[in-house]
Amino acid sequence: MLRIDDIRFAIEGRPLFEGASVNIPDGHKVGFVGRNGTGKTTLFNLIRNELSLEGGNIAINKGVRIGGVAQEVPGSETSLLDTVLEADTERASLLAEAETATEPGRIADIQMRLADIEAWSAEGRASSILKGLGFGTKEQAMPCSAFSGGWRMRVALAGVLFAEPDLLLLDEPTNYLDLEGALWLESYLAKYPHTVITISHDRGLLNRAVTSILHLEDRKLTLYQGNYDTFAETRTARLAVAESESRKQEARRAHLQSFVDRFRAKASKAVQAQSRMKMIAKMKPITTPTEAALKRFTFPEPEELSPPIINMESASVGYNDKPVLSKLSLRIDQDDRIALLGMNGEGKSTLSKLLADKLDPMGGASHARTQA
Ligand SMILES: Nc1ncnc2c1ncn2[C@@H]1O[C@H](COP(=O)(O)OP(=O)(O)O)[C@@H](O)[C@H]1O
Numbered sequence: 001m002l003r004i005d006d007i008r009f010a011i012e013g014r015p016l017f018e019g020a021s022v023n024i025p026d027g028h029k030v031g032f033v034g035r036n037g038t039g040k041t042t043l044f045n046l047i048r049n050e051l052s053l054e055g056g057n058i059a060i061n062k063g064v065r066i067g068g069v070a071q072e073v074p075g076s077e078t079s080l081l082d083t084v085l086e087a088d089t090e091r092a093s094l095l096a097e098a099e100t101a102t103e104p105g106r107i108a109d110i111q112m113r114l115a116d117i118e119a120w121s122a123e124g125r126a127s128s129i130l131k132g133l134g135f136g137t138k139e140q141a142m143p144c145s146a147f148s149g150g151w152r153m154r155v156a157l158a159g160v161l162f163a164e165p166d167l168l169l170l171d172e173p174t175n176y177l178d179l180e181g182a183l184w185l186e187s188y189l190a191k192y193p194h195t196v197i198t199i200s201h202d203r204g205l206l207n208r209a210v211t212s213i214l215h216l217e218d219r220k221l222t223l224y225q226g227n228y229d230t231f232a233e234t235r236t237a238r239l240a241v242a243e244s245e246s247r248k249q250e251a252r253r254a255h256l257q258s259f260v261d262r263f264r265a266k267a268s269k270a271v272q273a274q275s276r277m278k279m280i281a282k283m284k285p286i287t288t289p290t291e292a293a294l295k296r297f298t299f300p301e302p303e304e305l306s307p308p309i310i311n312m313e314s315a316s317v318g319y320n321d322k323p324v325l326s327k328l329s330l331r332i333d334q335d336d337r338i339a340l341l342g343m344n345g346e347g348k349s350t351l352s353k354l355l356a357d358k359l360d361p362m363g364g365a366s367h368a369r370t371q372a
């Protein structure tokens with residue numbers, strides 16, 4: 001399906017790929033991981049031929065349709081459902097042609113092809129994808145322009161899923177999804193009938209939707225079979241072996257070197273010293289990935305706070321005197337560990353801003369906050 005062969009590519013003199021190769025077989029579901037800024041998005045651009053390689057080759061099977069989500073989705077007046085339906089350009093153009101075609105043979109061909117691609121069930125499929133990504137029946141009939149950028153990204157995702165390309169490239173799709181949307185996408189991708197490569201930091205997606213992990217590290221690509229947890233275990237084990245081999249080699253080198261140092265000047269042992277020097281020279285250094293070297297950082301210890309850290313009763317918060325949340329009664333203590341869930345646009349960020357003192361509570365609210 002996709003063969004990447006010994007590629008080289010740099011941005012502004014900084015090499016991102018050097019001698020990177022990987023072969024992705026047809027139908028594989030691949031999670032693409034690697035530290036931020038190492039070139040994952042760039043590889044997608046290279047695959048799409050939007051950037052040119054400096055060396056090596058990327059071969060894609062003939063006739064393969066590649067699909068991905070655009071960075072920005074314009075807010076047109078077309079309804080969400082129609083936007084998704086139009087994403088399948090073949091269906092759209094066949095339907096348009098069917099309106100005007102007069103030649104009986106061509107009409108038959110069009111109808112046959114429409115039947116082959118299951119065009120008549122298209123609306124149902126498009127609608128169920130939109131539903132999975134959080135759009136109810138009412139929203140599906142609304143124009144794209146009625147939705148904000150993040151929601152429009154979901155429409156674009158729905159479109160590409162509906163168009164069902166042979167090679168689906170997704171760049172951190174759960175970034176613009178909520179929990180329900182992300183879980184829906186996981187199961188959709190797991191059943192996707194063609195090849196998928198998805199960049200992600202989402203462990204759930206990487207464990208449940210994909211069957212192999214593509215790792216970008218030290219400008220090279222490695223494909224691991226299995227999900228993310230398997231990848232993490234395999235990799236930890238490999239690193240441990242490499243480190244222990246490297247330590248053993250270091251000990252051996254030191255041993256040989258000390259022999260050389262002691263006997264180099266002695267005529268009777270000069271030949272043995274020479275041969276040991278050769279052995280040292282022949283040793284191939286065992287390298288462990290440089291990116292694997294952990295960068296340690298620490299958080300400063302906070303001062304003791306007296307409980308409760310936050311206590312509010314019947315508070316309201318919002319913007320321009322319009323409350324987004326009201327009747328907020330809650331108490332947060334030192335040892336609480338809280339996950340904040342809710343649909344997009346319901347006020348999670350607003351609540352966070354209130355808790356962080358970035359927004360003031362609105363009239364009539366009692367809001368006690370312990371100062372550190
Ligand atoms: N258009 C650009 N111009 C200059 N530098 C870029 C451009 N696009 C990406 N880069 C740089 O290339 C590197 C790889 O970027 P990217 O492929 O986006 O990484 P990733 O997706 O793995 O986070 C980063 O250091 C980024 O700053």
Ligand SMILES: [Mg+2]
Pocket residue numbers: 040041042171199
């Ligand atoms: Mg990226």
